[in-house]
Amino acid sequence: MGDLVITGAGVVTSIGQGRVEFFEALCRGASGLGPLAYFEPRLFKQRSAYEIAGQVEPMRSSRLLGRAVRQALQDAGVEAGAEGMVVVVGTGLRELRSVELWHAGGAALRPERLHFADAMREDLGFAGLTLTLSNACAASSFALGVAEDLLELGEAVTESMFGMLDRVNPVGLSALRPFGAAPKGVLMGDGAAAVVLERRDAARARGRSPLGVVKGVGMNCDAYNATAPRQDGIEASMREAQRRARIAPPDVDLLVAHGTGTEQNDRTEALAIREVFGRRRVPVPVTGLKSMVGHTSGASGLVGVVAALEAMRRSLIPATAYVSALIDEARDLDLVTGEARAAEVRVAQVNAFGFGGLNAVVILERPPDGPGA
Template sequence: MRRVVITGQGTINALGQDVATTLDAMRDGRCGIAELELRDVDRLSVKIGGQVKGYEPEALFNRQQIALYDRFTQFTLIATKEALAQSGLSFAGQLAARSGVVFGTAGGGVNTWDENYRSVYEEGKNRVHPFVVPKLMNNAAASHVSMEYNLKGPSFSVATACASSNHAMGQAFQMIRTGLCDAMVTGGSEAMLTFGGVKAWEGLRVMSKDACRPFSATRNGMVQGEGAAVFVFEEYEHARARGAEILAEMVGFAMTSDAADIVMPSKQGAARAISGAMRDAGLNPEDIGYINAHGTGTAANDKTECAAVADAFGHHANDLMISSTKSMHGHLIGGTGAVELLACIMALREGVIAPTIGYEEPDPECALDVVPNVARDAKVGAVLSNAFAFGGLNAVLALRAVA
């Protein structure tokens, strides 16, 4: 089994439009959740979100590209450009043939759906743009990245609700580890903050109207976000041979299904995924110093996740740090695991643990060290990133520092 390392990262999200700004915000415990700026917001009962503010697509893409790129694809291309610039990889010849793209997204081109439903049903138009289908399809972002950067290996999208990014990155990891590919561009993207997208989530009655407060007894629901994060995964010897800077090593991945309920999470399914990722990585519970939690801020998720961590780690659960950065950037649904991986890499490289902000009151059913409100300096050698999706689909990644 070959070793897999991360040599590039890029992002755009509510905390920042690049990695440096995002990590600064995580270190400072800044909140990117604010009042939504979108059409018909007055008809929504939930008016907050982790929205990318000050974003001007016209400054980055020409008119023809904007006609073809949904917002989630734009976000993906922006994050990919940053990740590949850091990595220094270019794809030609055999490397191009042995490199691909795997991205996660739950909704794909939701802005395109929303705009064109309005056009047809509200405005009564009988024609839509001929590029509506290629613009809204879930694989649009993966396809445009493959074309832009000459990636000719396995390229596809994963849609498993809130676990989409972790599933995508897990697949990319396995492809390199087993020898199918030498490099992969991977991560996730979501742009669901439209009138229809928010209205749909309102129907679930799990949304907060004021803030995301994971693990706090005063929490009252999740907050949607948007954005993308993209990483370059590379075979270790290939990266070393070209003198690449290695950000972290991906060492384990596990995915499980609760096979229980379409919306309610299962402690057993989550615990099996956590334990499976450590087993795949060859790590013991005491090797893990930090977990980036799924941590949505709903009672069902937070209590179930804490119970699953306690089951998987036993007495070592009390020595773990676990935080939810969703408190800062919101829940990016299919893109969330990718943005959260940035916090995992920061913990390994910089020894900074991103906090769970908005924490007000301890919950006895979430009695773990949730790094409340303020970032913490702590040296950790290995970390986990949890993602637990509607439909009972769980995906956990394990990473460690590279000396």
């Protein structure tokens, strides 16, 4: 399964867009946190979120997605009309924000704009199959897993790619602190990410150097609770991803955590990491990007993938912002804080967990020809 490669990536977040600018902002410790702009603050308990300024509503998600996908296609040197391309979109909230505006304010809405085939066609002229998967906060990583299966079965002939997006859904507090001590809670963020995934031989035939190799995606469901995570389900998804990637916990050089900053996620994820990686001599470096870009819901897995690709290429791990003291369960995690850390990253793991006990874990590997290709 190591023969699927990522040849292009795009990302749009509150701290920057494009994989290079985004990663440099992460490593600078930039934060997209600001006062709510798209929602009436009086209606909500919280006043802050990680929003992207200057967007037009409705159809905000579709536009974010279009931007990320266009970047990814350009980065990969692929035309939107490429033969055999399938677009798999993973989303937490679809265009439900546009449904709210339709219901409350009478904004126009056609049912086919709830998913993203129209946006792909109108924005990009893409007339192939677009699949919209609404898989909560793990959605874009599930999309990557589905794309992996389609390519392995030869159902997508040359390229498959998928994007993802989301919108602000304010609930949070002053900042999001992955694995940090109180105050705990989540703040949402706008974001979209896209990658082009294809078979290694197809990339080689086009003369493209991969940004990274997708070694395996583990997908499962806790089948336990509508909102609460479950430690053994999360452990199972990590082990499944590592099994599919044919690696062991000591092989992982970077873990991009789900790290939502909530009591439940951080405690459960920290304990699951300890359980799966516990036997390592040296703990795995862990980082939580949501402190800088907020919780981008369904986009968050792929936002983490884009960051991990750059971390492998530059041998640099962005630090988790806003965290000084750790929760008890995270005490023995090697959480990267303060400054970005120079470290060789050959294999990276990206966690994404969502409501309903949905778990998707991605294992990436640096291309064999080394960084900077």
